Amino acid sequence: MDSRYMLEKSSVGTRVGGTDFNCRAGRSVLRDARVPTVERSGPMPAYTHGPVLYKFVMDASSAADVKSERSSSKGNGLSPGGRILHDMEKTGLGDQKDSGSSGILKRASPTHCPGINGQLPGGFMHLDISNPGKQAELASSFRAAQVQNVPPSERQSLSSSHIPVPRNRKPSGHADKEVMAATVLTSLSTSPLVLYPSSASTVPEPASRAWKEVLSASYSSSTSGNWSWDASDQSVPSTPSPPLSNDTNKSFLLSSQGDDVSEDATESTHFMFEDPIPRKRKNSMKVMFKCLWKNCEKVLSTSSGIQRHIRTVHLGRNNDSDYSDGEEDFYYSEIEVNMDSLTEGLSSLTPTSPTTAGPPPVFPPPLTDVPHSEHINMTGSQSHAPTLLSQSAPSTLCHIRTDHAYQATAPVSIPVGPELAGLDSGNGTGPGTGTGNGISVSWQSPPVIFKGVPGPVTHVRTVSIGEKRQPAANTHTTVNKNHALVTPPAKSTPGTRKPRGEAKKCRKVYGMEKRDMWCTACRWKKACQRFTD
DNA sequence: TGTGCCGGGGG
DNA sequence: CCCCCGGCACA
Known part of the structure; x- marks a missing residue:
């Protein structure tokens, strides 16, 4: 997946609520609506500086509320997030024309529209879903529906900014399902709390907020092939959360604090992860278990869970074996967490970068089965790993780069190695192809030998x-x-x-x-x- | 331009 | 097979 490609694609998304359509008159503002339904409840001021509630109304079973906290947009223009958004837009400008052919997802992009109501770049919410292809058809249908539902006054702006999506895509039930799933995951991944990098814990509020936005955007922009990974990402609760305002914080806590906190996250995680233990959290003090393994900040709510984690992930013992010699006890600590202040607690617990980047089990240095994770990590092009502009770049890599530059580098550098370089060139599944399966596939591909x-x-x-x-x-x-x-x-x-x-x-x-x-x-x-x- | 060597041909 | 050579790619 080429970062530039992603960038281009993401630049043409739908503006949530169609608030800034006028902003890009003459350019394609509404390419297509990839997100089934992102509607903003409540009044729709052209630009809101206060909290805005976005609702994904995709399906009864998948509805998720995403609350985007937008505060103090003014004066925020200098924040990283704001600048990034700005850059994104600029980048998108030049590439608009070649962005229409394939499916990019929908993007609810707060368009930075200087001059309009004094809106500043930093005050928008990004809802990017990069699920090329899969969501395209959905987008089409959605757009149609949207146009019908929009009030006359709004319809005009919509239609004027609307750019037809290629018709060559055929909707299919299967695709819709995938889209739905993707959207559900997206709603999860949009949660700032989950996505927050540890480094942000020490960042001042404004900066951290900007980070949140950027991260949210990058997370939600992952391709369909990476959704599961996004989920797994969230399985690592150790990710420090930014000191959000209480109301916002609470709303997120219940739904997105990692696999040991979040039901949703657990659901989407346990099927692919090693910790299937269902956990419910009450809004009170809670005993948590934190993995002390180097570079692993995993925090689980049960001792058995953390033991299993350590046993399987760090000690390399078979998962199906219940045998425990107690050695795991040395590798985790018990911590008490006040749910109300869970965020801060976690932040303080993770002075170093948390292992949120991808499947935690594989990343810690002691492990040797790195290749498993690499095929996931390599999904995206490594070239854009450290780039914040890769808002719409493959989420997998973005996640890594966000929290663990060193970890991102390792897997990324692999294809560049002498032997592997040869392999990559041979099978045509190089990092840049963005097939969703990178490295591991390459390694297994036989052409090399031939x-x-x-x-x-x-x-x-x-x-x-x-x-x-x-x-x-x-x-x-x-x-x-x-x-x-x-x-x-x-x-x-x-x-x-x-x-x-x-x-x-x-x-x-x-x-x-x-x-x-x-x-x-x-x-x-x-x-x-x-x-x- | 010299070199390495592939592809092909004659015996 | 053995032997040779045209011709190409590369330094």
Whole structure:
């Protein structure tokens, strides 16, 4: 998934509530409405500086309220979030035209509209859903419905800013289901509390709010293939939450404080994660168990849960085995958390970066089964990892970069490695393709081996020929070439010649005068078998 | 331009 | 097979 691509796509989303349609007159403001229904309840002032309630009315079962706290937009223009939004918009401007062909999701993007009601960039809420394709059809239907439902006064602006979506997409029930699921997850992922990076805990309110917005945007912009990961992300409650205002805080706490706190999160998490323990939380003091493993800030509500976590994740013991030697006890601590101040409590508990980036189990250094996580992490292009502008970039990577630069780097750098680089180039599933399955797929892909065959095979053939004259040398080369099969050269590309060796060949060593001293291959103008690389 | 070597052909 | 060479890609 190309970050730039995402950027372009996200730039053409739907404005929630159609508040800023006029802002982009002449440009495509409403490409398509990807989010089924994002309507704002209550009055609809052009721009609201106070809290705004967004409601996802996608389905009875998936309805979720997302409350976006917007406070003090004014004077917030200098906040990171504000600036980022601004940049995003600028970026989007140039790319508007090529953004219509495929499905980008819907985006409820607070458009920064200088001059209109004094609205500042920082005061908007981002609702990005990057689910290319899947939500496209939904968007179409939604748009149609939306147009019908909008009041005449609003309809005009809608239609004027509306840009038709390609009709080549065929709606399907299956797709709708996926969209629904995606939307549900999206609503979850939009929760600032869950997404908050630990670093933000120490950031002043304004800055942290901006962060929240950025993160929310990036989270919600994940592709369909990554939804599950988003959920898992939330399974790590250790993510510190920003000191939100109480009312907002409470509203979030009940629904999005990680797998041990959030029912929703648990539901979406336990099926893919190791901690299926259902947990209900009451609004009072609660004993929590925090994993003390290095770089793992996991906090669970039950001792058994944390023990299992440690046992399976850090101690590498089989999950289905209930055996416990008590060693886990050393790796977690019991903490008391006041639900009302859970946020702060968690923040203080996680001075270091929490392991919110992806499946926590795989990231901690002690573990060796990193590859499992990598296929997830690599979904996105690593190039945009650290970029805040990647608001609409694959969420997976964004998550990582947000909290763990060092962790993001590791998986990201993998494809660049000598061996892997070769692999990637071979199967065409490079990081940039954005297929949703990155690295691990690449590693498993067989083409790599085949790709290397032509060269080595040739050599082997020649070796057999030359063996008559230079047994020793040939034996040696044979071994080398076989080894090459296992680790093919990074640059070997099917159809092209193998890279010219650096070693001197017979011609150079002996010269034309002593041509009879050349190896057979050299004399025959074949690949030298005596001086191989 | 020299070199490495692939592809092809003659014997 | 053995031997040779045209021709291409690359440094």
